[in-house]
Amino acid sequence: MSAPTPPGDAVVDLLGLVALGELLAFERMAADARLAPDLRRRAALGEMAAAEIANYRRLADRLGVLGVLPDDAMAAYVEPLQAYHDSTEPRDWAEVVTKAYVGDAITDDFLREIAGALREPDRQLVLDVLHESRYAEFAAAEIRLAISADPKVAGRLSMWARRLVGEALSQAGRVAAADRGALTTLITQGEQMDVAGLFRRLTTAHTARMAAAGLNN
Template sequence: MSAPTTPGPAVADLLGLVAFGELLAFERMAADARLAPDLHRRAALSQMAAAEIGNYRRLADRLTALGVPPEEAMTPYVQPLQAYHDSTEPRDWAEVVTKAYVGDAITDDFLREIADALDEPDRALVLDVLHDSRYAEFAVAEIRVAVADDPRVAGRLSMWARRLVGEALSQAGRVAAERAALTALIARGDRVDVPGLFGRLTAAHTARMAVAGLNN
């Protein structure tokens, strides 16, 4: 029986990316909860934030087990991910939930695709920290309420969603250019269909927009 393979540095790169994303998501959701129109919604978003920090802890523990300090693995992603969040600060509750719905979902779609390039237990870990469908259901319900209260909001949120996707893809391009090991992992062998990847991401985003009653 052959010995199990030891994950290479590219795996730590990916886990560092996911870990910092979870840490930032916690910070963002905890802060954005203050924009909630009532305590019920504030508590709901705060509970989501708690789940994010729990996911971060699991990823940090895995990096530590691999002999990689979590801070070291996350550092290359601080600037691009922070730049995305700094350039997409929500102005109100409707923009908060749209960012959670659109931004988190496209990130999850991307991670779900590239998780195929990982061996166990890292594949299972990445897939397990993706956002629960309840988060998307909550966000969609809130978007629909906002649009029902003022139909003009649909146009503003549609434009906001397009901006979110544009900023996300811009920063993803920056990461790909700077982290050759991560890019090589994504394209490794035939386990990830790179040519079809962005087409599927776009199609999934279009479908989500339709579900929320927004225009792509």
């Protein structure tokens, strides 16, 4: 069965939100690369940043096709998303990769859930711009390596991961407050009305992800 057709404003709002997330992720990763302990890791994060800006361009181009300026679609979400990144500045490489692993992944899980309410080509576009598994695997391997070198790091990074999730949820509330209503309608449309089930699935995936990297939930 095909997905119901969401309001046009909802598609624009979601694409604007995702586009801004990609743009800010590019800026963050490019800046955080300076904390890499060697050139190999610096290049790896640079490649991740390049993927983010390429994804932003795809989303911006799609908004243009829909007759919307990307700046207009993103404007309502600048303050809450920027506040999240400003409040979660990594202090070292281990915190950089934990933020990429935990923060980006829970966002991807959420977007994967709500993409089902979209029609093509927007559904596939949102799914396509989610982070590639190889980047998550790279970040998880770096976390495990840091813990292997110093087991005490596990406690600090676990606390950092919990803070990332807490900040993300706090700013999600601000995103909802900034929303004009169409995006909220999309999120709760159809099967997505089971909001409690949605958050259970997000929590389960997050818990498994933490364990896989050697972190405590």
